[in-house]
Amino acid sequence: MVVTRRQLTLSGELLLLQLAIVVLVLGAVGVISLAQSAATFDRVEGRRVSALAEQAAWNPLLRARIQQPAPAEVLAPLLHSTLTQSGVSSVTVADVHGKIVSATNTTIVGTALPLGHEGVARGRGWSGYLVLDGERELSAQVPVLSTQGRHLGTVMIGVRAPTAWQRLSGASPYLVVHLGTASLIGGLGSWLLARRIKRQTLGMEPREITGLAEHREAMLHGIAEGVVALDPQLRLTLVNDVGRRLLDLPESGVGRSLSALGVSGRLYDVLAGEGDSRDEIVIHRGNVLVMNRMAIVKDGRRLGTVTTLRDRTELAQLERELGAFRGTTELLRAQAHEFANQLHIISGLSQTGEYDEVVRYIRALRRHKESLDVRLAATVRDTAVAALLMAKSSLAAERHVRLRLSERTALDRLDPMDAADLATVAGNLVDNAIDAAAGGEAAWVEVELRQDAASVEIVVRDSGPGVAPELDQEVFTRGFTTKAAQGGERGIGLALTRLVCHRRGGEVAVTNTADGAVFTARMSIGRPADEAMETTR
Structure with missing residues (x-):
């Protein structure tokens, strides 16, 4: 049994294409929203964690106890207070040698502090993303300095980076509702547009329209008579090879008016007439032309005229x-x-x-x-x-x-x-x-x-x-x-x-x-x- 694949209709293809365009647009909007949310998070949270880290680094208790033996027990309340009050993800303190001496995550105490930049070890500040204990965090590393300006250690405060969904939902409280509404409107508009185009093409499918255009071209350029079509503004919309030769029109004449093409006199009167006319005789450039004009009207609306020409010189x-x-x-x-x-x-x-x-x-x-x-x-x-x-x-x-x-x-x-x-x-x-x-x-x-x-x-x-x-x-x-x-x-x-x-x-x-x-x-x-x-x- 042979199963024939059913081809989509013109309206179906247009509907799918429009829906695909709507999905692409919504996807682009989502990507842009994520990018904007990420940029906003990096800017705002980067400044906040940097300010919190600088505040902690200037705390007298931290500067006094960072070089004392067993500072973790003394600094733990300070670090947890900062964590609780600021809503950050982690607070970590390391000595001048880069060894973690106190942290909200006690499992990393005694390990080496991951540095975002080599300059941090020499007392420079830095902010950016680090992966800490399997979590990606936006962190700020600030040096701890004595009153004489001597490098005593480093304070690092990090905030966990939000997921894509959290960023998308945080971009706007109604973004999901807006995207859903846009999808519904886009889908409905695509369906209505497909129906309208289907009516304007008289229910014909693309292959039928293509065949009709090919047959029309073959017919127009295969007949021995000239054919000239004008719109209501007397602009040339169609002319075959015979008509172009008999009227001496240029190759680029389509779209130009009769006056712009230099048509005048008796020839202009016959071509520009509104009603039907039969067997009009025109002498043009030494040729005896017999012209028949027919007005094209659809649903009471005048679409233009079509005139056929026969060379009767011979x-x-x-x-x-x-x-x-x-x-x-x-x-x-x-x-x-x-x-x-x-x-x-x-x-x-x-x-x-x-x-x-x-x-x-x-x-x-x-x-x-x-x-x-x-x-x-x-x-x-x-x-x-x-x-x-x-x-x-x-x-x-x-x-x-x-x-x-x-x-x-x-x-x-x-x-x-x-x-x-x-x-x-x-x-x-x-x-x-x-x-x-x-x-x-x-x-x-x-x-x-x-x-x-x-x-x-x-x-x-x-x-x-x-x-x-x-x-x-x-x-x-x-x-x-x-x-x-x-x-x-x-x-x-x-x-x-x-x-x-x-x-x-x-x-x-x-x-x-x-x-x-x-x-x-x-x-x-x-x-x-x-x-x-x-x-x-």
Whole structure:
């Protein structure tokens, strides 16, 4: 039969440890009390026996009879009187040769006097502990001198040293009661403390708490998302490796406030919020972060917040590429819809026999198409950007929005990388402008592209309601479109636009005019994006 050893619970271990501490403290108090009692006994009794020995040594009878034959019978009453009156343990008299001539303990008469110091034999005094007849005594040895100062002998008076128990009880009449009371209070306090800690640890044992902490560390540092925890005072209490990397926090950041860590702007607003929040978009150091915040509340008490972060920079790039394919699909759908409408018109005219009208309608369509192509070819020489504007024109027409080019538009052929970034910026701005203008009367969107030796400026105007002044910066940091200015959130198109402009050393801004909103973006061309971004730092 195997007997398993039962392990103590956390409360049991704490109780035993606290009781052990109480016992150690009480033991230390007892030792200190004994030491103090011993020091007091040595000081007080040492002075008393020294004074008694000096008094006896100056007694005329003792000085007169110490050198006479058989002094024991004469001195015995004096010694016993001193013993009785002073309460000492022993009184002994020795001659100048160190031979005991009289003593309260008659068995040692005739023996040699034990000397505490060799100077006693030459007439010097001494006090200290001696072992006499198996008993340890605090003794004082004083020389007996004649009136002429001649050394006649020695008087020794001793008091028996108290036991440890006698010293402990003599230290204070209530010391035992005090120690007992302290033991009871300490034991009760230890039990209450153990119960409180048991409740605070939710009944978990140390091995369970250790396992939970290990699992938490493994989980926090093993997941691909960043995790940031704050207390109610906005101090950082926890952050995993991914969160530290995404927010560029120092290794010693735990325990410091967001302000002390240099967190500000939109990132500060999201992290410092009180309630729950989902899918907040923040552009931080060139990264597109999606953040979800959850408030931690227990028993009605707010403990702080936990925010998770996902890096969507690469995903945003994929969304941009996917948007190009989606735009192509929308273009084909819009053109199919436009061609279907034109074919319906031609079919209707043919069925009614209006063949001359069919010819005129087809010629009008051809002239409109040729005029648009010729104008685009004359002002926008980059084929990728021209194709983009052609596609956006078809989409705008389907939504009853007129897309037009400014007369000041002039763009030469660009490097493929420059053209791709320019198409991203222009496409996002035009899409947002079409969204804002659609639904209005005589809706229009105007695109202006201007180029110099080192940069390109894109200006997109629309006939929409404009952007609220308080959102002129939020539309880029929060990932709103112009529709979002009216209340609806729409992805991260403008956030990506600002990101591309910053990466190329430029900027994007929005203003309002009497007609609507004007978005102006500028970006460098003709050199790597990283170099352009480094130049603007």
